[in-house]
Amino acid sequence: LLGGVGHNPKSAAERQNQKDKADRATHEQVLDNRTRETLQKLVNRGYFEVIAGCISTGKEANVYLAHPGTDTPSEPFPYPAAVAVKIYRTSILNFRARQKYIEGEHRFAGGYSSSKNARKLVRLWAEKELRNLRRLVQGGVRAPIVIEQRSNVLVMEFLGRDGVASPRLRDADLSNSKLARLYGELLVTMRRMYHSCQLVHADLSDYNVLYHDSHVYIIDVGQSVEHDHPRAFDFLRTDIRNVEEFFSKRSGGEVRTLGLRRAWSF
Ligand code: ADP
Ligand code: MN
Numbered sequence: 001l002l003g004g005v006g007h008n009p010k011s012a013a014e015r016q017n018q019k020d021k022a023d024r025a026t027h028e029q030v031l032d033n034r035t036r037e038t039l040q041k042l043v044n045r046g047y048f049e050v051i052a053g054c055i056s057t058g059k060e061a062n063v064y065l066a067h068p069g070t071d072t073p074s075e076p077f078p079y080p081a082a083v084a085v086k087i088y089r090t091s092i093l094n095f096r097a098r099q100k101y102i103e104g105e106h107r108f109a110g111g112y113s114s115s116k117n118a119r120k121l122v123r124l125w126a127e128k129e130l131r132n133l134r135r136l137v138q139g140g141v142r143a144p145i146v147i148e149q150r151s152n153v154l155v156m157e158f159l160g161r162d163g164v165a166s167p168r169l170r171d172a173d174l175s176n177s178k179l180a181r182l183y184g185e186l187l188v189t190m191r192r193m194y195h196s197c198q199l200v201h202a203d204l205s206d207y208n209v210l211y212h213d214s215h216v217y218i219i220d221v222g223q224s225v226e227h228d229h230p231r232a233f234d235f236l237r238t239d240i241r242n243v244e245e246f247f248s249k250r251s252g253g254e255v256r257t258l259g260l261r262r263a264w265s266f
Contacts, residue, residue: 034119035087038151046071047148047155048083055165061088065158065165076145082158083147084165086129088122090152122152129154129222132199136218139197141189143218159212159219169216169246170206176251183247183255186216187263190239193218198227204239206246240264 031039043049049069056063064085072079126149133156136143145157159166174182186209193199201208201224208220225232237260244257257263 031087032090035090035152038153039085039087042085042148042150042153042155045148046073048085051085052082052163055084059089061086063087065160065163066155073147076147076157080145080147080157082160082163084144084156084158086126086154086156088126088152088154090119090122119152125222126152126154128224129220132221132224135197135199136193136221139192141193141197141218142212142215143221159210159217166210166212166217168207169209169211172211174211174250176254179247179251180255182211182216183243183257186243186247187258189216189218190236190243194227194236199224200227200229200232200235201239202235205242206250236264 039051046069048066051064051066053065054062055065064087066083066085067081068079068083130146130149133143133146137145144159147155147157149155169182190201190204193201199221201218201221203220203223204218208218210217210219225235229235240260240263244260244263247255248257
């Protein structure tokens with residue numbers, strides 16, 4: 001199953017070797033036994049067959065590229081040629097929950113219930129991201145088509161080409177005229193996200209926007225909130241500020257951003 005994720009230390013230099021060890025530790029951390037079982041179930045149901053590589057290792061999740069076999073689920077149709085598998089970490093939350101537990105009650109240190117609660121929390125997070133992604137796509141916002149979620153694992157459409165993931169906005173090489181166009185597109189996207197999807201991203205920045213097929217795609221929406229959330233406007237302000245700062249700085253001031261008030265009332 002995870003054949004593609006392994007490394008070949010023999011052919012690597014010493015520094016690479018160390019990096020491999022660290023990567024392997026990262027994969028093992030995220031791939032505990034329960035997660036492996038979840039992945040196996042998804043494989044059995046045809047969502048993907050092999051994990052071909054690691055796209056990203058983050059604080060809260062790792063994202064892998066995976067390929068489906070020939071016997072894929074009937075939906076979505078056509079089934080994508082490659083999928084992104086986002087695996088939420090349970091270990092960090094586990095650890096925190098356990099710490100609290102150890103302090104309070106020594107007899108149950110490292111006990112079962114704390115890790116069970118952590119799993120539940122992570123599962124809820126993954127479910128939320130699934131629902132929010134669906135709402136984006138239904139509301140006409142460019143975002144990966146979400147395919148399936150099971151406990152802490154989310155399967156979605158892979159945004160990329162020939163096994164290479166599309167770059168984050170911050171990593172994309174864009175001319176100023178392209179930047180200007182994408183700034184406009186992202187404003188329309190935020191507006192649509194608010195009015196049609198009734199969501200505020202709440203962690204929007206050049207890290208969580210992919211440049212794919214000459215358009216901006218929204219990702220990482222586990223934390224997104226309803227538009228009537230008590231802090232929705234705080235989050236929205238920060239989102240807009242991040243976006244404006246990115247386009248202004250990246251273009252050396254050539255892309256004239258509207259400023260917070262006007263960006264929101266355009
Ligand atoms: P987190 O920031 O919590 O680790 P993200 O959802 O932002 O999780 O994903 C991490 C990275 O993985 C992204 O910055 C992006 O580069 C890549 N990625 C996420 N989803 C996809 C996808 N559907 N297709 C291609 N790359 C993706
Ligand atoms: Mn992210």
